[in-house]
Amino acid sequence: xxxxxxxxxxxxxxESAEHLAAMEALLLELDLANPDSEQLNAIFRAAxxxxxxxxxxxxxxxxxxxxxxxxxxxxxRKHELVLRADMVDAFLEAGDLLRVMxxxxxxxxxxxxxxxxxxxxxxxxLSSAPDVPAPQxxxxxxxxxxxxxxxxxxxxxxxxAYIIEFVPxxxxxxxxxxxxxxxxLHTMGEVEILSQPAAGAGGVGFWQLRLITAVAEQTxxxxxxxxxxxxxxxxxxxxxxxxxxxxxxxxxxxxxGAPEDDRGYGFFAPLPATDLVEDGDGYGFFAPLNxxxxxxxxxxxxxxxxxxxxxxxxxxxxxxxxxxxxVPVSIPVVAQAASEVQGTKIASPAAxxxxxxxxxxxxxxxxxxxxxxxxxxxxxxxxxxxxRMEAQAPERLVNGLAxxxxxxxxxxxxxxxxxxxxISFVFSRFPRVVRDLSAKLGKQVELKTLGESTELDRGLxxxxxxPLTHLIRNSLDHGIELPEQRVAAGKSPVGTITLKASHQGGxxxxxxxxxxxxxxxxxxxxxxxxxxxxxxxxxxxxxxFNLIFEAGFSTAxxxxxxxxxxxxxxxxxxxxxxxxxxxxxxxxxxxxxxMTVRLPLTLAILDGMSVAVGDQTYILPLSYVIESLQPAPxxxxxxxxxxxxxxxxxxxxPVVALHEVFNLKPLAGDFTQGIMVVIDADGIKAALFVDAxxxxxxxxxxxxxxxxxxxxxxxxxxxxxxxxxxxxxxxSAIAGMAKSNVxxxx
Amino acid sequence: xxAMTQGKAAIPEEDQVASEYLTFxxxxxxxxxxxxxxxxxxxxxxxxxxxxAPPFIKGVINLRGIIVPIVDxxxxxxxxxxxxxxxxxxxxxxxxxxVIGVVVDxxxxxxxxxxxxxxxxPDFSGSFDTRYILGLATEDARMMIVTDIERLMTRxxxxxxxxxxE
Numbered sequence: 046x047x048x049x050x051x052x053x054x055x056x057x058x059x060e061s062a063e064h065l066a067a068m069e070a071l072l073l074e075l076d077l078a079n080p081d082s083e084q085l086n087a088i089f090r091a092a093x094x095x096x097x098x099x100x101x102x103x104x105x106x107x108x109x110x111x112x113x114x115x116x117x118x119x120x121x122r123k124h125e126l127v128l129r130a131d132m133v134d135a136f137l138e139a140g141d142l143l144r145v146m147x148x149x150x151x152x153x154x155x156x157x158x159x160x161x162x163x164x165x166x167x168x169x170x171l172s173s174a175p176d177v178p179a180p181q182x183x184x185x186x187x188x189x190x191x192x193x194x195x196x197x198x199x200x201x202x203x204x205x206a207y208i209i210e211f212v213p214x215x216x217x218x219x220x221x222x223x224x225x226x227x228x229x230l231h232t233m234g235e236v237e238i239l240s241q242p243a244a245g246a247g248g249v250g251f252w253q254l255r256l257i258t259a260v261a262e263q264t265x266x267x268x269x270x271x272x273x274x275x276x277x278x279x280x281x282x283x284x285x286x287x288x289x290x291x292x293x294x295x296x297x298x299x300x301x302g303a304p305e306d307d308r309g310y311g312f313f314a315p316l317p318a319t320d321l322v323e324d325g326d327g328y329g330f331f332a333p334l335n336x337x338x339x340x341x342x343x344x345x346x347x348x349x350x351x352x353x354x355x356x357x358x359x360x361x362x363x364x365x366x367x368x369x370x371x372v373p374v375s376i377p378v379v380a381q382a383a384s385e386v387q388g389t390k391i392a393s394p395a396a397x398x399x400x401x402x403x404x405x406x407x408x409x410x411x412x413x414x415x416x417x418x419x420x421x422x423x424x425x426x427x428x429x430x431x432x433r434m435e436a437q438a439p440e441r442l443v444n445g446l447a448x449x450x451x452x453x454x455x456x457x458x459x460x461x462x463x464x465x466x467x468i469s470f471v472f473s474r475f476p477r478v479v480r481d482l483s484a485k486l487g488k489q490v491e492l493k494t495l496g497e498s499t500e501l502d503r504g505l506x507x508x509x510x511x512p513l514t515h516l517i518r519n520s521l522d523h524g525i526e527l528p529e530q531r532v533a534a535g536k537s538p539v540g541t542i543t544l545k546a547s548h549q550g551g552x553x554x555x556x557x558x559x560x561x562x563x564x565x566x567x568x569x570x571x572x573x574x575x576x577x578x579x580x581x582x583x584x585x586x587x588x589x590f591n592l593i594f595e596a597g598f599s600t601a602x603x604x605x606x607x608x609x610x611x612x613x614x615x616x617x618x619x620x621x622x623x624x625x626x627x628x629x630x631x632x633x634x635x636x637x638x639x640m641t642v643r644l645p646l647t648l649a650i651l652d653g654m655s656v657a658v659g660d661q662t663y664i665l666p667l668s669y670v671i672e673s674l675q676p677a678p679x680x681x682x683x684x685x686x687x688x689x690x691x692x693x694x695x696x697x698x699p700v701v702a703l704h705e706v707f708n709l710k711p712l713a714g715d716f717t718q719g720i721m722v723v724i725d726a727d728g729i730k731a732a733l734f735v736d737a738x739x740x741x742x743x744x745x746x747x748x749x750x751x752x753x754x755x756x757x758x759x760x761x762x763x764x765x766x767x768x769x770x771x772x773x774x775x776x777s778a779i780a781g782m783a784k785s786n787v788x789x790x791x
Numbered sequence: 792x793x794a795m796t797q798g799k800a801a802i803p804e805e806d807q808v809a810s811e812y813l814t815f816x817x818x819x820x821x822x823x824x825x826x827x828x829x830x831x832x833x834x835x836x837x838x839x840x841x842x843x844a845p846p847f848i849k850g851v852i853n854l855r856g857i858i859v860p861i862v863d864x865x866x867x868x869x870x871x872x873x874x875x876x877x878x879x880x881x882x883x884x885x886x887x888x889x890v891i892g893v894v895v896d897x898x899x900x901x902x903x904x905x906x907x908x909x910x911x912x913p914d915f916s917g918s919f920d921t922r923y924i925l926g927l928a929t930e931d932a933r934m935m936i937v938t939d940i941e942r943l944m945t946r947x948x949x950x951x952x953x954x955x956x957e
Contacts, residue, residue: 759842770853771839
């Protein structure tokens with residue numbers, strides 16, 4: 046080929062990855078009882094696209110596998126085959142393998158040919174499995190129709206009860222016709238004689254039978270007609286009969302007059318049997334159709350209600366947003382792709398829906414954000430210069446600058462929002478995780494997600510995925526109990542994990558909650574003591590719970606491959622702190638646990654309070670600051686002459702004198718001449734002693750570590766309005782330091 | 792020209808190709824460093840102090856939006872008078888993918904040196920680590936110490952680079 050195809054590889058990989066993700070999401074959402082044909086089509090199209098492109102690029106292994114997948118999907122969407130849960134499982138596995146193959150082609154990892162062969166074989170088997178006759182499908186479809194539509198009882202193979210009343214002719218009665226009838230009916234089901242003529246009548250008279258049978262009513266109607274006196278017979282369905290212990294559905298119209306009361310002997314109008322039978326329209330909803338066997342079962346078998354609305358896999362909160370998000374949003378492109386592709390790639394509107402979007406390389410967006418950040422700084426400098434001018438600055442200049450500030454702020458918000466993506470991008474992978482893991486652990490778990498449209502910065506999305514996955518796995522493994530234990534505790538056997546995202550202040554708050562067993566306070570304390578950590582019974586619950594973040598901490602009795610090694614939580618907390626966020630734990634024994642992750646909405650901009658320490662200025666992130674106060678003499682007490690504490694509203698907080706930390710000469714002579722700033726960092730409170738409060742502003746975070754190295758107590762740097770550099774303090778570290786000082790002294 | 796086989800420092804193969812070096816003074820000594828490592832030359836401005844840093848790390852400055860650490864080599868190597876005048880110069884280097892500034896007494900000029908002009912330095916044991924000296928060069932009456940500035944700045948005792956990283 047004259048054309049070099051390699052330059053298009055990157056596009057193929059990205060698009061295929063998107064197709065696979067879309068396929069998986071749709072598969073998880075499929076309602077097995079009534080698969081939405083549009084969803085089936087979408088899944089088919091995704092597989093078809095992958096096959097086509099893979100073939101074009103010569104990735105034959107991908108093409109062949111997707112070809113088999115596509116065939117099976119095609120038959121299903123044409124209703125030649127009925128979709129079953131084991132098929133969905135096979136599709137999901139095939140999707141995983143395709144992903145591995147894609148990665149292998151990109152040079153990451155390798156695909157196992159035997160596994161590929163196995164899945165192909167399985168798919169072939171599934172597609173050649175005997176067809177389930179179409180009418181079954183049709184019957185399923187009619188389930189969705191409004192209850193008023195009668196469904197032919199003859200099609201539904203359920204057991205019904207019929208009340209049969211007849212008056213036999215004398216001849217047939219004498220000839221044993223009734224006996225024959227009874228015999229016949231016995232072969233069809235259970236017969237119960239409700240009423241018969243008096244013994245001496247020889248069988249002539251009013252007979253009332255109850256027959257429970259699955260046989261179509263027409264079958265025995267003929268027999269009865271044969272022996273009954275001219276039309277003197279009636280068959281009615283017994284609505285009070287409950288099949289499988291289910292109460293009658295209540296979809297039927299008013300039941301026909303109760304036959305038992307009617308002792309009309311002799312002649313009664315021959316009622317066309319069919320009318321009454323049609324009253325049984327509740328039957329469409331009957332469970333005899335296969336309940337979709339699902340790996341993660343909430344309660345499909347327990348009550349058959351809401352049947353058609355059931356989602357076989359259980360991300361319970363129906364999330365229409367999720368389907369929309371399957372539309373690949375424009376931004377994500379691997380940065381190194383930018384070098385391979387000339388200019389901006391303007392792809393045709395993203396696959397599934399008609400959204401118009403553009404693919405832009407991340408480098409360009411980051412560059413844009415940097416430039417806007419610089420603009421903010423420059424504009425602040427201008428403002429400061431103007432305010433310091435000797436002569437009064439002309440009013441128009443001042444107004445112009447104020448306008449500039451507003452424009453800049455708006456521009457900044459717009460640009461930052463380019464990088465914002467809805468958190469559903471992260472949440473969308475969790476239904477699968479929950480499904481697989483709960484099946485593995487033998488637990489029944491339902492995943493609820495709320496606030497999926499909450500947006501956060503793209504950089505955060507990638508980094509929050511791992512910690513969140515870990516928290517969810519923890520909840521599943523340690524939090525939610527086995528179904529038997531839950532039932533014994535009076536809870537529903539199905540546990541619930543709730544993922545909730547929301548904006549609060551300048552932060553995004555993500556909560557991972559479960560209704561499991563809660564954190565075992567005593568076990569944690571015991572384990573902490575074993576590990577030599579300084580604990581006491583008096584520690585408050587939050588402090589005890591924070592112990593689980595210590596490295597290597599685990600109260601699990603056994604180590605499984607899911608968890609228990611104690612490696613996870615400290616990494617989780619560190620990752621979150623690196624993003625500038627915090628993690629909090631709340632738990633009630635027996636009721637459940639909730640982990641709250643708070644992240645700043647933007648990575649680069651911070652609300653800060655500048656303070657003077659000696660002749661230097663430092664910035665404190667405002668989100669950690671609770672209050673500031675001027676200490677009165679005598680407020681500060683010492684502990685063993687080493688550590689200092691100050692009493693604030695009944696609480697004793699450790700005091701950190703920043704000039705001591707940074708080896709500076711303080712301006713304040715003693716504590717009463719300076720200011721105490723009370724901070725709260727991850728639940729640890731402390732009071733920082735500074736010389737003065739300078740001001741409060743938004744600062745652009747600049748990395749110190751890019752050219753220098755990590756400095757203890759400093760998280761980053763920023764450039765002030767007059768151009769000089771100010772250091773931003775790492776308050777978690779400082780508070781931690783304060784606490785350990787107090788503990789050492791105390 | 793005899794081939795330079797001795798010496799710890801690498802001597803370029805081609806005699807004829809000349810490289811350019813920036814020369815600056817520290818105290819009474821003159822140093823020459825590869826011009827390609829030099830990003831720019833600025834005047835000295837008081838940097839922002841970093842607490843508990845070694846005395847030769849003066850702090851950080853804002854270089855058009857980037858935070859750049861400033862190292863005073865005179866303090867580190869105990870050379871010359873340590874004063875900051877309007878003539879004090881900061882050489883901004885681009886080494887090891889980082890931007891670092893060094894305070895020097897003054898900058899002389901850019902000279903072109905052929906490999907043959909750089910002679911191996913005598914081996915002083917102990918006091919001065921000659922690993923970073925590529926050689927000695929002479930021009931007119933000046934003797935310049937040709938230094939591998941990248942290696943020098945990435946030394947562990949410069950404390951600019953985290954030991955675990957890189």
